[in-house]
Amino acid sequence: MSASHQLSAVSQTCATSRPSLEDLHRKAQWMALLMLAVGIHVLESALPGLGPWFKPGLANIVTLIALIMLGPKEALMLAVARVVVGALFIGTLFTPTFIMSLSGALAAALVMLAAWRSIPGISLIGISLLGAVAHMLVQFVTVEALFIQQTALFYLLPPFLLVAAITGWLNGVAAQYITDHLRSTRPAMEEAVPGAAHG
């Protein structure tokens, strides 16, 4: 084999094994969104609120943005990674609070992806509303199943769900505003994810 052939074979191998610039760009965007989500997650944990039972769920805005910017798989991974990395920062890894957060975030992400894919005419506001309600419901079920096995715990559920619905709606408004703004400044984003036209 001549030297030029060898060189082209090597360059071909490199071309297939190395990620493309677009791939790297998406990964960098995902990492940036993750850091943003973790920052919000940690900040939220320091907020005085109604306790570990209730948070405004601002980090969910980032999951919604990831859903539109990067796609469903990335959004799901972001939701899980945010809770794990956030727990490392707060120092709650594998504690009941962590398990509550993880189950809630996972449920919210799955419900939001399903809503995004299957409900026609829904915007990020509706998606966020369903995500917030699913988050709260699954948190209660997790606490009841794993930590405090008292059905009476569900007495608390309706007011919490009501607040979750309100904050979910408001978070959806924020996410919609941000993605609209991103779309207007970066028109390429819409082409990257065809499903984004949905929102």
Place this chain on the structure above:
Amino acid sequence: MRGLLRRISGTWTDRLLLVFVLAAIVFGWMHIRQLAGGGEVMVDIYRGQTLLAEYPLHSANPVHFVAAGEIGETDILIADGEVAISESPCTGKQCIRAGHKHRIGDMLVCLPNRILVSIRGDAKAFDAMLE
């Protein structure tokens, strides 16, 4: 102003979903209140699944109960028709900050110590709900 209103009002599908979610919450709330109402009001103190003690909420003398939990002792005070957690070994102290509770269905929870204080109405309805 109109732009803001349009921005926060969502699509028709969103609004329909909101109505559906709110209706489900209100229906669930009414159902739970109905189950919890009536009879003598009692305070149940649990550690996990174990009922440690039960006291009437409106007793003549104040009750001070020390509940041994997962990480230490939680002090519970029942006085003047109200229940509150006065001392807790947890770090967050959310259970203490939750303050005084008096309504049926109200609850004080110390998750780290696995202690739950719940105000309950009619015993039969509560049993029905547990089933």
